Amino acid sequence: MDDHTDQTRKPRADAVRNRERVLEAAKLVFSAGGSEASLEAVAKRAGVGIGTLYRHFPTREALFEAVYRREVEQLSELAEQLKNAKDPVEALRRWLRSGVEFVATKKGMMAALALAVQSGSELHAFSFERLTKAIGSLLDRAVAAGEMRADISPEDLLRAFFGMCYVHDQPGWQATALRLLDVFVDGLRVPPPSKAKARSSKTTKPAKRKR
Amino acid sequence: MDDHTDQTRKPRADAVRNRERVLEAAKLVFSAGGSEASLEAVAKRAGVGIGTLYRHFPTREALFEAVYRREVEQLSELAEQLKNAKDPVEALRRWLRSGVEFVATKKGMMAALALAVQSGSELHAFSFERLTKAIGSLLDRAVAAGEMRADISPEDLLRAFFGMCYVHDQPGWQATALRLLDVFVDGLRVPPPSKAKARSSKTTKPAKRKR
DNA sequence: TTGTTAAACGGAGGGTGCCTCCGTATCTTC
DNA sequence: GAAGATACGGAGGCACCCTCCGTTTAACAA
CATH class of the missing domain: 1.10.357.10 (Tetracycline Repressor, domain 2)
Structure with a gap:
């Protein structure tokens, strides 16, 4: 009704959190294991599913x-x-x-x-x-x-x-x-x-x- | 009995040939498809089995x-x-x-x-x-x-x-x-x-x- | 030539990682 | 609290990696 004709919902809290976690994990994993470490390892370390990782970062390069x-x-x-x-x-x-x-x-x-x-x-x-x-x-x-x-x-x-x-x-x-x-x-x-x-x-x- | 006590057999002709073929194929495949092209593709292009490729070049880096x-x-x-x-x-x-x-x-x-x-x-x-x-x-x-x-x-x-x-x-x-x-x-x-x-x-x- | 044997061949197969897809769970909004 | 949007997880299909071993082939001897 009011002023939200521009459809901008607040981003979901878990999404923000997970994105952050993945980034942090990626930093650690890449730094330690070199640049071709497994993305599944990153996901595991971040405590999220592999799907979540890919949703946030569609390609390895993006991450x-x-x-x-x-x-x-x-x-x-x-x-x-x-x-x-x-x-x-x-x-x-x-x-x-x-x-x-x-x-x-x-x-x-x-x-x-x-x-x-x-x-x-x-x-x-x-x-x-x-x-x-x-x-x-x-x-x-x-x-x-x-x-x-x-x-x-x-x-x-x-x-x-x-x-x-x-x-x-x-x-x-x-x-x-x-x-x-x-x-x-x-x-x-x-x-x-x-x-x-x-x-x-x-x-x-x-x-x-x-x- | 003569002077070949040092056991150096002539290297097999097919081995030499295949090594050459793999190198040539690798050059083409890597140049075209970037550096992370499939080694199986290299082997196929060279017309040899994947095993042969690996025998000559044990790692990707070696190739x-x-x-x-x-x-x-x-x-x-x-x-x-x-x-x-x-x-x-x-x-x-x-x-x-x-x-x-x-x-x-x-x-x-x-x-x-x-x-x-x-x-x-x-x-x-x-x-x-x-x-x-x-x-x-x-x-x-x-x-x-x-x-x-x-x-x-x-x-x-x-x-x-x-x-x-x-x-x-x-x-x-x-x-x-x-x-x-x-x-x-x-x-x-x-x-x-x-x-x-x-x-x-x-x-x-x-x-x-x-x- | 033919036989012997070391060397090389090929590709099946087990393992791992990539990425997609979708049923389920969770969050935001009303 | 209900509805709807959004995000989650991980199963599954696929491609590639690399090893292993039964088969083939080339070099050498006789």
């Missing part, structure tokens, strides 16, 4: 995408939180480290994503934009505070980040990536103007001994 | 690797042939174009390879070395002929090549890659010494109107 999107969003939100941190440089550094972890726990997922991205790069565009924005906000703050050079764009930084993660061969890649990122961030720093010029490419940490 | 290796070798041999061409610059250009085609016909294969490479990068090392050598021989010849600048290493060139092929998103990527490679090769050229200095970073094509 994949949803999981990935959500992780990208989490990384993005992390940036939002870190924006309130005291030290802007440290905030950026921490975000990057989280990014490495993100890549690390994904195991085969990255490769599978490359495959999924091929057909319909909308996902790629989305994540690129989102992460650029995230990294940009952190970068801007550090620049505005006069702690970092201003001639690096968020896109550059993001690409550098991915490039450093792309070692992915040796077992120690994670440590390598972290080291490279540290060096990179050091390189981005504007040396404190009152001090002597910082040595350019060394592992020396200027003043702050402790961290 | 994959064999196909890939062989293609890398073919690319490598192509370089060998092109070494005898008249114009060394044109030879290099042609090799690169073949490389694009190679990537193009592989469809999902590249992504699948990324996945396969993760566990045991021996294959990666092999192909990298092999392709570097191939590209290097062509490059060296052009440099020796005084037609190209000498400050680009084969590794650089190879990476540039892969980078340009890594566009892989838009439908027109292949054309893009070819264009980029052309520009790149042009950039590598030593300008004919009798001419005026080439403008440095512009899209202007110096003299040659036609191609």
Whole structure:
């Protein structure tokens, strides 16, 4: 009778809950068992029937995408939180480290994503934009505070980040990536103007001994 | 009684033949149907039983690797042939174009390879070395002929090549890659010494109107 | 040639995962 | 509380994976 001529019923509570559960389970199962884990395993872990899984995510790729999107969003939100941190440089550094972890726990997922991205790069565009924005906000703050050079764009930084993660061969890649990122961030720093010029490419940490 | 105490029988002719057939079929099937095509389809196309396929290549990855290796070798041999061409610059250009085609016909294969490479990068090392050598021989010849600048290493060139092929998103990527490679090769050229200095970073094509 | 034997062949079959379909259960709305 | 919409679960049909073994075939010796 009233104003509900647009037929929008409230979505069913169980549907929302189940969708969430499946996503959570998928994240765990894919991260642990690689990207070609059984969907039935995901359903079981989520405590739902296989039919439910398929209703929410008609294809394996759809599920994949949803999981990935959500992780990208989490990384993005992390940036939002870190924006309130005291030290802007440290905030950026921490975000990057989280990014490495993100890549690390994904195991085969990255490769599978490359495959999924091929057909319909909308996902790629989305994540690129989102992460650029995230990294940009952190970068801007550090620049505005006069702690970092201003001639690096968020896109550059993001690409550098991915490039450093792309070692992915040796077992120690994670440590390598972290080291490279540290060096990179050091390189981005504007040396404190009152001090002597910082040595350019060394592992020396200027003043702050402790961290 | 003579010198065949080391028990090496001649390998059976049918075994050799079948192995070859499977490889050929796999190349076609994977290229056409993506990387997760059915192995049974491969066997059928090769005209052998599924058991035969599995005897020769115990896992999907093994088959994959064999196909890939062989293609890398073919690319490598192509370089060998092109070494005898008249114009060394044109030879290099042609090799690169073949490389694009190679990537193009592989469809999902590249992504699948990324996945396969993760566990045991021996294959990666092999192909990298092999392709570097191939590209290097062509490059060296052009440099020796005084037609190209000498400050680009084969590794650089190879990476540039892969980078340009890594566009892989838009439908027109292949054309893009070819264009980029052309520009790149042009950039590598030593300008004919009798001419005026080439403008440095512009899209202007110096003299040659036609191609 | 013919016989012997190691090697390779093919495909049946058991197992697993994919995905659809539909009777049943549950939630929202009135 | 009743009605109707919506979501649930899992049985079942299908495709593919991979192993196993009886049969076939090629290499070698005599």
